[in-house]
Every structure is written in C-alpha cells, then in structure tokens.
Amino acid sequence: MTINEIAKMAGVSRATVSRYLNDGYVSKEKSERIKQVIDETGYTPSVSAKLLRSHRTNLIGVIIPKISSDSISRMISGISEILSKEDMQLMLACTQNDENEELKYLKTFNDNHVDGIILLGTIFTAAHKKLLKEMPTPVVILSQKLEGYSCIYSDDYHAAYSLGSHLAKTSKKVGMLMVSERDIAVGVNRRNGLLDSLKKGGVKVDPSCIRTTGFTMKSGYEQTEILLKEHPEIDTLICATDTIASGAIKCLHDKKISIPKQIQVTGFGDSSVSSAISPALTTVRFYYEEAGREAASILLKRIDGKEKSVIKEMQLAYDTVIRESTRV
Amino acid sequence: MTINEIAKMAGVSRATVSRYLNDGYVSKEKSERIKQVIDETGYTPSVSAKLLRSHRTNLIGVIIPKISSDSISRMISGISEILSKEDMQLMLACTQNDENEELKYLKTFNDNHVDGIILLGTIFTAAHKKLLKEMPTPVVILSQKLEGYSCIYSDDYHAAYSLGSHLAKTSKKVGMLMVSERDIAVGVNRRNGLLDSLKKGGVKVDPSCIRTTGFTMKSGYEQTEILLKEHPEIDTLICATDTIASGAIKCLHDKKISIPKQIQVTGFGDSSVSSAISPALTTVRFYYEEAGREAASILLKRIDGKEKSVIKEMQLAYDTVIRESTRV
DNA sequence: TGAATATGTGAAATCGTTCTCACATCTTCA
C-alpha cells in the first residue's frame, strides 16, 4: 500500500493524501473519503520514504556504557518521563564500555536521523570530539562534563568532599577503591574530593592504599583482598561506587571482619543494592532522575531550534546517605 | 555530498559508484578514481535513501521490559556477542513493563526496517498476536513461550520443581512470594513447579500463604511483612525472583529473624545481588547468556532466509545454586 | 463590481540511493 494507491482509490491526488496525513489542509469531503480508504486498507505511510524527504523521526538515541546499572536506569527513567510526554521514543544503545562501540552507535544514530542524542559517556577521546563536531544531530552529554557541549553532570567533587569530611572524623587509616582516571567524573573528581577533604580533616592517605578497580563487584572483592593483605590496619574503606562497595563488603564478611566496627565502608550512588545488603551501605545519593529529565528537556529545546547555539551546563545536587556501614 | 556528485567528480556514472560501494564489480582504474574522490570528500552514503530501496539496516531491535535487571543484561550480552560478530548493531527499547509501549516499539522497529526483532516479552495480549502476525520483520521471542513463533525460554517449571523438591525436605510451613499469573513463565510455571514438587514431597501449601508481588525489592519487603503478620509460623519463604527475595531478606533482617535458622529464603535467577547479600541467596541459575546467544543465532538464520518458515523452540538448562540462605 | 484574500487541489520535482536492462568490449575455446 502506497500513498499513490490510496490517492487513486479515494479519487484524489497523492499530494492531497499527504496533506491529509500531515497538516490536514484538505476539504471535509475529501478528507472523509481518504479516511475511509485508509481505514479500509490499513495503510501506514512508509517511514523510510518519509525520512528521505523530511528527516524527522521522533526518535531520541541514548547511548549508555552498560545496561544493568542502577544509576543509568534511573537517568533513563527521567529521560523517558520527559520524552514520552512529547510522544518521542527512546532508542537505547549499549556500548559495554567500549569506546569504539560508542563511536559506532553515535554514527548509527546520526545516520538514521534520530532527532537528538543523549550520550551517557564515560571517556572522551580525540575521535569522540571529532565525530561529535561533524555530526549535525544535537547531542547532550549526561554525567560527564565536556567543553563546548550541553552537559548535565553531578557535582562529584563536592559530593566526595562532603562524604570525606564526614569520614575524617572517625578514620585513622583510609583505604580507597577508585576507578580509572580516564573517567573524569568518577575516577578523578571523586578521588580528589575525598583526598582534599580527608587532608583538611587531618587524615593522611597513603598512596599505596588507593587501588584502581573496575566497575564490578568481583573487582571490588579482589582489590579489597589485596588491599587488606598489604594494609591490614585500614579502618575505613571508601569505594568509588556502590557495586564496588558491595564486593568489598562481601569480602569483609568472608574474612569475618565486622562492619563498621573494624572497618567502615562507603559507596557512591545509592543504588538499590546499597540498601539491600547488610549492613546497609552509607553512600551518596545523586539526583539521577532529575539529571535525566534535565538532559531530555535541554535536548528537546535544541531540537525545536529554540536554543540551538545555547550551551547549557548544569551540576546536580547530592545527599550523603548515612546508613549502617559507617561509625556514627 | 551525494552519489551523483561523486560520480561526476570521478567521471563515471552513479551506478558505477553504487557498485563500487556494494558488490565491487568495477574495473581497477575506475575503482581507484572513485576511492580517491570519496576519500577527499569524506562522502558517506545516505542511510535513508539506501533504506528506501534496499530495506537492509544491519540493525536488530531488542525489546526489553526493564533495564537494570541482571537476567536481562545477561541475555543481552549473549545476544550482542553473536551479533557483533556479524557486524550487526543492537537497538534496545525499554518498555518499563508497559504493554502499550511494547506494541509501539514493535511497530517502530518494524517501520524502521530493523532486520529482525528479539522480543523479551512478558505478557502476550491479543493485540500482540495480531501485530506480530502482521509484521514482516522476523521476530524471536526470548524468555517466554508463544505458539507459532521461534522462542527460547528457560524451563521454569522443572527448575521450580527441582528447587521445590529440595526445599520439601526441610520445610513444614511454606510461604511464597509469586508474581502475576499473566506472566506465564514466572507467574505460572514457577508457581506450578513449586506446588507440584512440594505436594509430592508431602508439604501442603496453604493458598493464603501465596502472595502476589511486583518485580521489585520494595514489593518483596512489603509482602513479606504482610505474610509474616498473617502466618508467623512460616519456616520457608520461596520468592519468584532474586530481587523479591532480597527485599524479603531485608525485611527479615529488620525483624531480627534469623536466616536460614528460623526462615529459609530462596530466589530465582542467580543475579549478582544474590551473592552480594548476606546470607548469600540459594537460587536457581538459568543460562541467560546462552539463551541470548541462541535467540540471536536463530534470528540471524531467519534473516538470511535459510530457515524462514522453520519455527524453533528451545528450552534451556538450569542449575540449583545452594548457598547460605537455606538449611542444608 | 472588481480586486484582494482565503481555501483547496493536482502536476511535477525532489530526496539519494539501488537495480534492471541493454550494450560494449575482451577472452576463451572448438
């Protein structure tokens, strides 16, 4: 079924059918004839043909590093809350933390003319910046800061600073399970916030007590083992994410080390696991849904062309959530 | 930049450029001229124009009920393992457990000519069946059984049966936190497998000890509270998923009920949370990655047209994983 | 009444590819 056949059956030109489908600038009489034919035939316009001319899809591409992350899923729920109101659909692409996949999907989304892209990026390489610059599709960056782009990110430095200040009061020897410094938000900002606040609070952190882990429970478990072997006197273990912390806690359980009495443990993110484990994890809550909503709103504005050149940057609030895994 | 301009610049017809880009049936001399022009201009063919003619996208649509589920993320990792080998890309659509969203995305994927769809469905309504029948795009159903379609699903009945047989030995009074029976795999098959095996093992389950929960921790927590209020003598709590079980365990912790001494608890799925919590959860492991790989392989075969009409059904294996949350 | 404006319509161009077909040239082999 094509628009031509519909036109023929309704006894009008295909332009009229097109108008009927779009702006509705059609007389009542023909309008009804067309409606009837469409109802009878179950015709739906070809998306690809439409795309070739008009380049509007009502689709938003969202690129995420991994599925199955609490923080990501919350950002996405914020995004879709806004977008579904505007009758736009979400296409997710998961890169499994692979930078090349990220580039590929960026390109795919652009080629397929999604109306906009939200990039939940992690690491930005030169290739990223080049591609982003070349792409006509509007992009909003979520959870990282990138110069020259609209981006929404949490204030990792101050969140970490605040947590560190709290912990400084009750810590003598601090161990840290951080992530790669290529990840600016999580790897650098959280680390710096912690180190600065601990220093201010009079706690010195031995560089060999800071270990780099992956974003997994397993990695948290393993690095905790190594850390404790080298520094058994540690009484505070600060983890870069809740997932890492839950691995650490599991390890401490297995070693019969009491939490928080012997070692207190903290995470970041207030993911669902943080309240599911025992002891419940002291952590930092970021306003992920809000971040998602903001990102989507900004993107929509740029798509509408209202704020094409305006680059908006936004830092989101945080709360420190004190639970059972810390002293005091 | 269009193929016409490239053709003009290279002094050939656009058909030749098209051949250069596709089958390569071009003389060496012209081939080089074209290559040079393309390199200079950075030309990339328009995906939408290509689509209008050829209807091949190298895209596979995957519809999931929610992001941030361990089982789903493992299936997806299985899927993408197979697809990335074939240079196909994955588009995810998340329905947030909304049937209408599921229909919408099914339609969107079909309209945008993805090469195939993997539907991680939950509930099939008449509207689903109608739409699926109308769509030309090949679909494989994952994790549920649907008559007339290729589907891969885990053997929930026997998995539950096996778990139930194990628990029957050490249980007197069983409570169950199940999910809606509209979800055949999780809501019906698991429940039946459990009830049949318990009966066989001589354990009668009072219908009022079976409660219906949502798929969340919160729901697990709340229903556990209600269940214990009504039936404090329960000594075994079987949950339909690990997530529900982790909510239940949290509740038991709060009530200072010892696990597994007073009440033993089990889940389904062997998600990462099941080993993160304490006590570590006895659960059933399904081969989710394998399921994903199978689904992708079958889909690819159907896309290649090799097995267009062949409907394949497949049940996947399971293991019972005994951990600390059960007696024995 | 006649000009200006609003309203509706269809023919034809356009979007940027792929694909079919006809045709040319070059090998190969009996």
Add this chain to the structure above:
DNA sequence: TGAAGATGTGAGAACGATTTCACATATTCA
C-alpha cells in the same frame, strides 16, 4: 573464425513519501 561467456558500464526506472508552484474557486471588503 565466430559463437559463447566473462567483464564492465551507463541510462533510466524504481523506492514512497513531501513540497513547491500554479491554478482554480469561494469569500470578503471597499
């Protein structure tokens, strides 16, 4: 040598919509 096959090429017709333009016809207003 001449027919059959391989190899390479371009013209032009799809693919199925939107959009521009020109042209009716109906309405409004001085």
